[in-house]
Amino acid sequence: GDSVTQMEGPVTLSEEAFLTINCTYTATGYPSLFWYVQYPGEGLQLLLKATKADDKGSNKGFEATYRKETTSFHLEKGSVQVSDSAVYFCALRGGGYQKVTFGTGTKLQVIP
Amino acid sequence: GAVVSQHPSRVICKSGTSVKIECRSLDFQATTMFWYRQFPKQSLMLMATSNEGSKATYEQGVEKDKFLINHASLTLSTLTVTSAHPEDSSFYICSGTLQGAAQETQYFGPGTRLLVL
Numbered sequence: 001g002d003s004v005t006q007m008e009g010p011v012t013l014s015e016e017a018f019l020t021i022n023c024t025y026t027a028t029g030y031p032s033l034f035w036y037v038q039y040p041g042e043g044l045q046l047l048l049k050a051t052k053a054d055d056k057g058s059n060k061g062f063e064a065t066y067r068k069e070t071t072s073f074h075l076e077k078g079s080v081q082v083s084d085s086a087v088y089f090c091a092l093r094g095g096g097y098q099k100v101t102f103g104t105g106t107k108l109q110v111i112p
Numbered sequence: 113g114a115v116v117s118q119h120p121s122r123v124i125c126k127s128g129t130s131v132k133i134e135c136r137s138l139d140f141q142a143t144t145m146f147w148y149r150q151f152p153k154q155s156l157m158l159m160a161t162s163n164e165g166s167k168a169t170y171e172q173g174v175e176k177d178k179f180l181i182n183h184a185s186l187t188l189s190t191l192t193v194t195s196a197h198p199e200d201s202s203f204y205i206c207s208g209t210l211q212g213a214a215q216e217t218q219y220f221g222p223g224t225r226l227l228v229l
Contacts, residue, residue, distance in 0.1 A: 004155070036220075043116055043207070043220030044156075089156065100218075102156040 002027045004103035006090045012109045013080055021075040021106045023064075023090035031092040033057075033066050033073040034100070038087045047075075047088070080110045114140045116208055118221035125196055126229055133191045133224045135206030141186035142208025146218060147179075150203040162189055196228045 006023040013019060025031065032051045036044040048057035053068035062077045073090060090103040115138040125131050135145060147159045147168075160176075162168035162183040170176045178200075180192040189208075193200050203225050207218040 008153070038220075041222055043205070043222050045220070046217065099158060104153055104155050 002031065002092060002094050002101045004090050004092055004101055006088075006103035006106055008104070009087075009107040010109055011106060012111065015082055015110055015112050016079045017110075019075070019077040019080045019084075019108065021088055021090075021108070023073045023075065023103060025071050025073065025090070025092050027071075027092055027094050027101075029094060031094050033064070034091040034093070035062070035064055035073070035075050036089040036091060036102075038089065038105070040086070044089060080108070082110045082112055084108060085110045114138075114208075114219040116142075116206065116219050116221040118204075118206055118224050120224060121222065122225040122227075124227045124229065127197055128195055130192055130194045131196055131226060133193075133204055133206075133226075135189045135191070135208070135221055137187045137208045137219070140208070140210065140219070142189075142210070142219075143186060144209050144218075145183055145189040146207045146209075147181060147189075147191050148205045148207070150205065150223075156205065159191075193226065196226070198228045201226055201228045 003026045034049045035047040037047045038044045048059040050057040050066035056065045064073050064075045087105045087107045089105045093100045117136045119134045145162050148156045150156050159174045160168040160170045162181050164183050164186050168181040183189040205223040207220040209218040
């Protein structure tokens with residue numbers, strides 16, 4: 001079945017540091033890929049998505065590129081802020097299906 | 113964006129009792145609601161999908177008689193954990209989506225932490 005693997009956290013960075021959160025997936029067909037973010041005390045929110053190979057999703061300075069050859073969708077941001085502190089979930093929706101499969105989440109803590 | 117609330121945010125109960133968790137869409141009508149559970153350091157696992165006015169569709173391995181889901185209106189879905197046991201302790205999250213929208217555009221609640229003693 002479909003699965004998503006993302007790096008364990010927590011990840012602690014200083015403000016303005018470069019962020020990478022790794023995500024790899026296993027799926028049949030051609031899945032759509034997503035990053036969700038959960039700020040403290042709130043529900044998950046869709047951060048960005050990519051629906052086909054080589055697509056780049058971007059939002060709020062975050063980017064992720066759909067790499068079919070490496071089955072990866074790593075999340076990056078060039079300069080993190082304290083307000084980016086949250087839990088980030090990588091997810092996929094298998095081709096032809098509605099169900100979304102989530103990774104375990106990676107907690108990011110940005111310190112001033 | 114659309115807001116989903118859950119109540120209670122955390123609950124502690126004794127083994128053998130039943131617990132009801134409410135999920136409300138505050139500013140939109142959610143034709144479809146989803147219920148997830150999350151164990152520590154594990155993925156969000158979809159438990160069931162419910163459409164307003166019809167029976168919920170449960171994922172494989174989820175006991176429908178234990179986890180009763182009611183989606184009586186377009187703004188409210190409830191999950192009742194019946195005869196709860198310590199292994200039911202978990203983080204339960206609901207989400208809602210609009211009619212015809214793809215599942216990735218679902219709006220999530222903040223979750224309910226259940227501890228069964």
